[in-house]
Amino acid sequence: MDKNTKKLSIYKSFSNSEKYSIKWSNYFQVYEKILSNYRNKKIKFVEIGVANGGSLFMWRKYFGKKAKIIGIDLNPNAKKLEKNGFKIYIGNQSDRKFWDHFYKKEGKVDIILDDGGHKNLQQISTVHYSLPYIKDGGKIIVEDTGTSYVKKEFNNPSKYSFINYAKNVVDNIHRRSPLLKKELSFYSKKIFLVEFFESIVVFSIDSKKCFENKEVANKAHNEWAIDYRHNDYFGNLKSKLDRKYGLLNKRSFFRKIIRKIFYRNFIFNLLDNIKIKKIFRDLNN
Numbered sequence: 046m047d048k049n050t051k052k053l054s055i056y057k058s059f060s061n062s063e064k065y066s067i068k069w070s071n072y073f074q075v076y077e078k079i080l081s082n083y084r085n086k087k088i089k090f091v092e093i094g095v096a097n098g099g100s101l102f103m104w105r106k107y108f109g110k111k112a113k114i115i116g117i118d119l120n121p122n123a124k125k126l127e128k129n130g131f132k133i134y135i136g137n138q139s140d141r142k143f144w145d146h147f148y149k150k151e152g153k154v155d156i157i158l159d160d161g162g163h164k165n166l167q168q169i170s171t172v173h174y175s176l177p178y179i180k181d182g183g184k185i186i187v188e189d190t191g192t193s194y195v196k197k198e199f200n201n202p203s204k205y206s207f208i209n210y211a212k213n214v215v216d217n218i219h220r221r222s223p224l225l226k227k228e229l230s231f232y233s234k235k236i237f238l239v240e241f242f243e244s245i246v247v248f249s250i251d252s253k254k255c256f257e258n259k260e261v262a263n264k265a266h267n268e269w270a271i272d273y274r275h276n277d278y279f280g281n282l283k284s285k286l287d288r289k290y291g292l293l294n295k296r297s298f299f300r301k302i303i304r305k306i307f308y309r310n311f312i313f314n315l316l317d318n319i320k321i322k323k324i325f326r327d328l329n330n
């Protein structure tokens with residue numbers, strides 16, 4: 046373990062946990078980044094995947110006494126940990142009825158962390174069925190999302206992998222942009238932020254921040270400022286025309302013609318795509 050991780054409070058809570066637990070070494074820096082604001086607050090924290098209870102003890106040490114720590118597992122043995130002061134539910138994270146029962150009992154929660162079975166349906170069900178019950182300011186955290194790339198046991202890569210679902214959520218939050226001309230979905234109205242870490246995906250919930258987006262200007266528009274976005278291929282020629290003849294002012298006929306020729310030309314899109322393709326190749330090497 047690297048020395049910076051060893052200094053983190055969450056790592057100390059992990060090391061001092063009363064029971065066995067195993068985590069990936071990069072998780073501690075992620076936990077610290079996304080969870081430190083919730084320490085010593087009166088929160089409801091839920092973890093799917095209890096096993097020996099090691100992480101439940103870790104969370105209790107980390108969040109402090111005010112937090113209610115709840116565990117969920119399919120294995121009925123997990124119930125034993127209730128004698129240690131945790132609330133334990135036995136159920137299947139892929140089962141909608143289980144979630145109905147769970148949220149009927151517990152009401153809304155602040156944070157739910159999925160360290161359960163790590164299969165696509167299990168991870169996706171956690172997010173889908175929990176989303177209506179996460180308080181504003183809360184989070185859904187899914188661990189071991191590396192399984193989206195693993196064949197054995199997890200049947201991935203697949204169109205229906207958890208990571209593909211999460212990318213779909215990213216598409217959904219963009220519905221808040223009027224550029225997409227799409228209606229807001231339940232996801233786009235609830236999820237403010239999606240963060241991708243190596244093997245952890247975090248959804249931050251805040252319906253108040255999920256409004257339909259619109260452009261705002263601070264002052265009246267500057268007439269002389271021409272956007273050079275499409276100037277990359279024949280930009281010099283265009284700006285010379287502009288400077289010399291003033292042809293490109295906002296309402297001019299020539300500007301419209303030039304726009305048609307230069308902006309909507311499929312040759313430029315083609316040239317762009319050749320360059321982008323090369324960057325994608327580099328990215329995947």
Ligand SMILES: C[S@@+](CC[C@H](N)C(=O)[O-])C[C@H]1O[C@@H](n2cnc3c(N)ncnc32)[C@H](O)[C@@H]1O
Nearest residue numbers: 066094096099100118119120137138160161162
């Ligand atoms: C990786 S272990 C959890 C480890 C624990 N969080 C820790 O760090 O100490 C995964 C647990 O998820 C439980 N599990 C697997 N599939 C499940 C399901 N469909 N619903 C609920 N729990 C499940 C397993 O029984 C197992 O105890």
